[in-house]
Amino acid sequence: MIRPLHRWAGLGAALILSVTALSGAALSLYPAAGALSAVPLPDISAGHLAATLQDSVPGLEEIRVSAAGGITAYAFQDGTALRWAVDGATGEILAPAKRSALQLWLTNLHRSLFLGDAGRLVVAAASLAMLALTLSGLALTARRLGGWSRLLAPARGPLSRRLHLDLARLGGAALTLSALTGIWLAAGTFGLLPETGLPGFVPGGAAEMSPSAMAALRDLPLADLRQLTFPRPGSAGDVFTLRTVAGTGYVDPASGQMLAWTARGWADRLGDLAMMLHTGRGAALLGLLLGLAALSVPVLGLTGLAQQAGRRTAGAAGRRVRAVAPEAADTILLVGSEGGTTWGFAERLRAALTRAGSRVHVGPMSGFAPERYLRAQRILILAATSGDGDAPGSAQGFLDRVAALGVAPAAPFAVLGFGDSAFPAFCGYADKVRAAARAAGWAELMTPARVDRQSPQDFARWVRALADRLGIELDLLPASAGPEPVRLRLVSRRDYGAEVQAPTAILRFALPRRSLWQRLTGGGFGPFLAGDLLAVLPEGDSRPRYYSLASGSSDGFAEICVRKHPGGLCSGQLMDLAPGDSVAAVLRPNPAFHAGQDEAPLILIGAGTGIGPLAGFARGNRAQRPLHLYFGARAPESDLLFGEDLVEWQKDGRLASVATAFSRTADRAYVQDLLRRDADRVAALVSQGARIMVCGGREMARGVAEALEDILDPAGLAVVRLKAEGRYVEDVY
Amino acid sequence: MKTLLSALALTTALTAPGLAFAKEVTFTTRMANYGGDGAYLAYYVTDASGAYVGSLWMAGAKAKYYKSLSDWYRATGGNAAEVAGITGASVGAGRTLTVSFDLADALFDAGYQLHVDAAVEDMRDSPSEIVVPLTTGGAGQPVAGRGYIASFAYEM
Numbered sequence A: 001m002i003r004p005l006h007r008w009a010g011l012g013a014a015l016i017l018s019v020t021a022l023s024g025a026a027l028s029l030y031p032a033a034g035a036l037s038a039v040p041l042p043d044i045s046a047g048h049l050a051a052t053l054q055d056s057v058p059g060l061e062e063i064r065v066s067a068a069g070g071i072t073a074y075a076f077q078d079g080t081a082l083r084w085a086v087d088g089a090t091g092e093i094l095a096p097a098k099r100s101a102l103q104l105w106l107t108n109l110h111r112s113l114f115l116g117d118a119g120r121l122v123v124a125a126a127s128l129a130m131l132a133l134t135l136s137g138l139a140l141t142a143r144r145l146g147g148w149s150r151l152l153a154p155a156r157g158p159l160s161r162r163l164h165l166d167l168a169r170l171g172g173a174a175l176t177l178s179a180l181t182g183i184w185l186a187a188g189t190f191g192l193l194p195e196t197g198l199p200g201f202v203p204g205g206a207a208e209m210s211p212s213a214m215a216a217l218r219d220l221p222l223a224d225l226r227q228l229t230f231p232r233p234g235s236a237g238d239v240f241t242l243r244t245v246a247g248t249g250y251v252d253p254a255s256g257q258m259l260a261w262t263a264r265g266w267a268d269r270l271g272d273l274a275m276m277l278h279t280g281r282g283a284a285l286l287g288l289l290l291g292l293a294a295l296s297v298p299v300l301g302l303t304g305l306a307q308q309a310g311r312r313t314a315g316a317a318g319r320r321v322r323a324v325a326p327e328a329a330d331t332i333l334l335v336g337s338e339g340g341t342t343w344g345f346a347e348r349l350r351a352a353l354t355r356a357g358s359r360v361h362v363g364p365m366s367g368f369a370p371e372r373y374l375r376a377q378r379i380l381i382l383a384a385t386s387g388d389g390d391a392p393g394s395a396q397g398f399l400d401r402v403a404a405l406g407v408a409p410a411a412p413f414a415v416l417g418f419g420d421s422a423f424p425a426f427c428g429y430a431d432k433v434r435a436a437a438r439a440a441g442w443a444e445l446m447t448p449a450r451v452d453r454q455s456p457q458d459f460a461r462w463v464r465a466l467a468d469r470l471g472i473e474l475d476l477l478p479a480s481a482g483p484e485p486v487r488l489r490l491v492s493r494r495d496y497g498a499e500v501q502a503p504t505a506i507l508r509f510a511l512p513r514r515s516l517w518q519r520l521t522g523g524g525f526g527p528f529l530a531g532d533l534l535a536v537l538p539e540g541d542s543r544p545r546y547y548s549l550a551s552g553s554s555d556g557f558a559e560i561c562v563r564k565h566p567g568g569l570c571s572g573q574l575m576d577l578a579p580g581d582s583v584a585a586v587l588r589p590n591p592a593f594h595a596g597q598d599e600a601p602l603i604l605i606g607a608g609t610g611i612g613p614l615a616g617f618a619r620g621n622r623a624q625r626p627l628h629l630y631f632g633a634r635a636p637e638s639d640l641l642f643g644e645d646l647v648e649w650q651k652d653g654r655l656a657s658v659a660t661a662f663s664r665t666a667d668r669a670y671v672q673d674l675l676r677r678d679a680d681r682v683a684a685l686v687s688q689g690a691r692i693m694v695c696g697g698r699e700m701a702r703g704v705a706e707a708l709e710d711i712l713d714p715a716g717l718a719v720v721r722l723k724a725e726g727r728y729v730e731d732v733y
Numbered sequence B: 001m002k003t004l005l006s007a008l009a010l011t012t013a014l015t016a017p018g019l020a021f022a023k024e025v026t027f028t029t030r031m032a033n034y035g036g037d038g039a040y041l042a043y044y045v046t047d048a049s050g051a052y053v054g055s056l057w058m059a060g061a062k063a064k065y066y067k068s069l070s071d072w073y074r075a076t077g078g079n080a081a082e083v084a085g086i087t088g089a090s091v092g093a094g095r096t097l098t099v100s101f102d103l104a105d106a107l108f109d110a111g112y113q114l115h116v117d118a119a120v121e122d123m124r125d126s127p128s129e130i131v132v133p134l135t136t137g138g139a140g141q142p143v144a145g146r147g148y149i150a151s152f153a154y155e156m
Helices: A002-027 A029-037 A046-056 A101-112 A116-145 A159-189 A266-279 A284-294 A296-318 A341-355 A398-403 A428-439 A456-470 A516-521 A569-575 A608-619 A643-651 A671-677 A679-687 A698-715 A719-724 B007-011 B063-068 B070-076
Strands: A060-065 A071-077 A080-086 A093-096 A225-229 A240-244 A247-251 A258-263 A331-336 A360-364 A378-384 A413-419 A449-452 A486-496 A504-510 A533-537 A545-548 A557-563 A582-588 A602-607 A627-633 A657-662 A691-696 A728-732 B022-031 B040-046 B052-059 B096-104 B113-119 B126-133 B149-155
Touching: A002 A029, A002 A101, A002 A116, A002 A284, A002 A296, A029 A284, A046 A060, A046 A225, A101 A116, A116 A159, A159 A266, A159 A284, A159 A296, A266 A284, A284 A296, A331 A341, A341 A360, A341 A378, A341 A413, A341 A456, A378 A428, A398 A428, A413 A428, A413 A456, A449 A456, A504 A569, A504 A608, A545 A557, A545 A608, A557 A569, A557 A608, A602 A608, A602 A671, A602 A679, A608 A627, A608 A643, A608 A691, A627 A671, A643 A657, A657 A671, A671 A679, A671 A698, A679 A698, A691 A698, A698 A719, A698 A728, A719 A728, B040 B063, B040 B070, B052 B070, B052 B096, B063 B070, B070 B113, B070 B126, B113 B149, B126 B149
Parallel strands: A331 A360, A331 A378, A378 A413, A413 A449, A602 A627, A602 A691, A627 A657, A691 A728
Antiparallel strands: A060 A071, A060 A225, A071 A080, A080 A093, A225 A240, A240 A247, A247 A258, A486 A504, A486 A582, A504 A557, A533 A545, A533 A582, B022 B096, B022 B149, B040 B052, B040 B113, B113 B126
């Protein structure tokens, strides 16, 4: 409900709000400029000012004092209407008071788009949309970030989303205030608010006395005066018309007494306040802040649109569901998706199952109808999580329906949760689904699993497990909803390992240029960090091979380490690349294997091409965070990847220590041997909060885990616990 | 063409016998380039003693701004019913407003005066910016305003 409101209010009003906001931002400069040049009002009475100006301004008819403190005198002389800015203390005429034509033009654009009352209504409707946007946006922010207490948590995702969220959190309050006060002013213009009129007219006497002596004016502080109109000469019975912050009245020019008075009502006072807050007249600094916040509106519109565009491309592919009736399907695939990405995974699974001969019905979890699953042999549930473990959009009502089951479906279920491990309720909804299903006595097909931040590896692993469980072959095609592959051009290569029968290369590719639209929508190639994955699409096969990136996009290139596998299609093609050649590839975020921004020491452990991301962390470590590298290779003179760099980085402090083990030398050592040698130091580092990052082959990772288990046990630390805390992460292949 | 079976006809005693003898009168109001929003203009008639007789035309639709037409407002107590049915759009700077009426003969050469109050948002009110006696001889003689109105004339 909230998301569609936000989307449609935003799409509908974006253009008008941008015009209104930009003109408003420009208008906010006028009170600010006025405040810079303004002299403070003198501490005199309204009567005193009136008497002074009567002497100094010929033909004086009216005095106005603005909330910002400017004094304007209106006069009529020799058939000409004149308007002066005057000095209140001396009565001196300073300059003709002019209204800028540009300001007038901007004002009319701002409030009515030059369309009169119809335009005012359009702008007022857009302002209502702005209110709806800020409020629904606030609710959506809380939901996305995992609760109201996390409202200020850092934003994640593509540039457009981060920009949208950060700008909205920065300027949202100001935009709300502008919209609210603007609507109030519009309501006043259309006469929807009770307004106090003028008092009934009472004629005054003819005799003249100086305004400074008049009882009604001599005790009125100048700052409270808004407008004083003098009686017209020759108009019998005419009086002073006085308007102050408190009300409006008539003053007898003969006696100086107030003849009639109406006080301003609450609506007038609220209107004054709304006027000051909205225009910044009398509150120039606030006005400038509101103007500054208004500048964010077009950017919010564009980034919102960009997210919408991204959602369309992702959703269009995901929701093209081939119709297999639930009654005819042997596999029921239920999807609980919030933003649309889970549908993409479901589609790939559906395609793989269909290729393996299954008849698959795909539907939202909210459409759960077990009585129709006549031939179902399994029910697979892909469930994302919304906020604090809540049901995502397409799963509303699922838990209630499971709880109300009289008899659990005969077909067993399996749950795959999708979520972000950075949030407290990681896959919280999937956990609830599983608990509810088990409580209903529903048999479970296989152990549940989780996909962290749309990790393709996590997903592929679960699909493999599913295939094993079902005894079939499942062939996942690469995600069709992902970004288009780009051609990466090789700029240089460094070759290693030929002497030890392990030809290995560090390949460096140039970064393709990204258009502004691609930057906004998160399309194209980048940005990325060391540890993210490069999915390379070899010629003659559509299945990508993943390589860990040894550089971040801020390094200005994309670098990977490749070892040639005998008969390997992709590694063979990569090893054959010469500078200038190119290869098709897609970027895959892998946030679980990022070094992070904190200052905790890192113990980096890798072997062979597993050095890649670790070298990337070191290269990017300009802050000289303590990084300790344990690196296993075959022979120092042959396959010590990044050898010269490691020396360099150690010298300039990017690496605190480097330990190398070689398996083809007389010593025959592996990284785990180095760890055992340094056991005390490693245990001390971990006790002090160090994180461990392991990259390389499965065998090596197992050996390292065993060694660390032994090393950390005396210190009361367990690898399992470190893993659960995210302090021990592996990127294993 | 507007017939003066309007405010004057409804509210004043002098119209009843005079209506049989009416003539078409055209008001032409040329606005100055005062550099502001559209002006509100109130056209109304006072008698020889200066007392309000009735309204002829109101240029400007929002009653909340009528208090800026201060002489008219004082005379009528701001009663919008005085101009019900004889209200048009406000008049932009530099534009000309032409309105025609069937006015009773009795209004002319009898001491009646036509007033035009003018007001513009955020600018000074200009009550009775135009005050002209309604006379047969005065027809076709342009009168200059003091602020917003460059010139006003009535023709018959």
